[in-house]
Amino acid sequence: MSKTVKDLTAGTGGGILQVLVGQPFDIVKVRMQTAPKGTYSGMVQCATRILKNEGPLAFYKGTLSPLLGIGVCVSIQFAVLESTKRYFAAQNIQRGRGGPDGKEYTGGQLVLAGALAGIANGFVSGPVEHIRIRLQTQPSVNPPYAGPFDAVRKITGLYGIPGLFKGQTATFAREAIGYGAYFWAYESLMRWEMKRKNIPREEIPATKTVLFGAAAGYATDDFTPETGRKYQTTLHCIKTVLKTEGGSAFSRGLVPTLIRSPFANGATFLGFELASRWLYAGSEH
Template sequence: MSTLKDAKVVHTSVANEHEPKENGHSPFTQNALIFTAAALGNMFASAITNPLDIIKVRQQLKTQGSPHPLAAPGAKANAFWSVGLQMARTEGLMSLMNGLTASMLRELTYSGIRMGTYEYFKGSIHGLAPSALPTDGLTLKVFAASVAATLGSAVANPTDLVKVRMQAYYPTGPPYRSTRHAFASVWREGGLRALYRGTDATTIRGVVLSVSQICAYDQLKQSLKRRGAMQEGLGLHFTASMFAGFICSVTSNPVDVVKVRVMNDKERRYKSVLDCVRTILRQEGPMAFYKGFSMCWARLGAHTVLCFVAFERIRSLFGIAPM
């Protein structure tokens, strides 16, 4: 009798492990709701961290030797507090919210795709080689995050470029009246090609960021639950996202510096992404790739915690199981 009871418990446990996450939703509806939750969670996080993001961009645009014309007005120091205070004094406090609309559009497309399709690609890739790519393996997670990030970066590059342009400093005042005007101005520079300037850097950065952020979060959650250290809930979401935020800040900052420089290169100083990397190394040294790191960590760390906590909460409201 006891044996039958134990067997039933084991069977139930296995069944629950492989139970579909749809909770009554069709696969299409489930994927659409996950995309929506990812987009909303990231838009929420970006709205709160926009001041940190713009200070990071200004720091990354500052070149060695003399202040970059689009970096920070007259400030010799490049510390985040110095850049922030200088912006507030010379451009007004609301300058810290520059590019917010473009940032929201970017999160809707880029983050909606890279985070919202991660589980879809994870399931699809697992189906191609179930024995070689187990669902709890890191390799499957890396593949899924890479595909989702590549797709998201390719689609969202124009919004990312416009956001960077709107967040840069201009001595004669902001040249863009609105996000729409910024898109039109970039289009006049060279059409679709101008809007997709820096796509290679954006894609590399997107893959590096997503692999280190999403995979770290997924893997840490899985490990903590498997070892019985934590159970599903806010505490687990917060802890996993805190570690994921630091990891992705370390890995993505060098690529982010290059991406920002290339996207804001109106004078065409850089022939390519590789040329930009060589120029930075030659003129500023390897540590230049970590310009703005403290602000990158503050912004990306906070963004990671906020977006994953919001993402999981919105999923719950939609009746979808946690990630």
């Protein structure tokens, strides 16, 4: 099995854990972000209302889409990340830096590797998040979409394939910046632990992997023909939201996001590290 296939497989494991752990927090975040200003007084009220009106399974509404898609997203981002790190390691060895294995990466190398991983991930995460948010925010009574595949069929039927990629500019910007910082923080913490205890990566306890992953750790539009497009471009969306709802609108749903982050990100890296160690057992990573 090639290294790329191993990285893709390990990334899929991390992605599945991320979805299962983070989905309940995510639906609360999306509801708070997309509801009219003043609908919810806070995260607890939003979660309570969802539980009361829609039942506990509502917290996993739209899960099929991210479960299928996020697994692919995370597998892609880790595959690109690890491939880029191997490239930098080879370059470091040629230039006589980065230690005997070339893996003492500079901060710039880690940020660039993370940014490239984020951009690659964005080609899949954009459409996946788009469909997920449609399903999470649709009404329980007479919902317009029967599921993720029905949503894809109806959206592409009206707007073609480009319709699935609405908001992609914002997605790429977010993924590049976010994952650049995300992977830099995680890899730096892992490297620090390896140096501090003088141990190989494989001997770092799973609890530390979760902790470091935790430490390292979207926009919708109207799509119905009757109402038309609410936002023409990403910049138009930013200007409109700022004008009509103020700067605070951009941080709506921040609390559930911050609470979700350590659990989802810790689970992601735990899944990836454990699967990677198993797949690479007895071979050079």
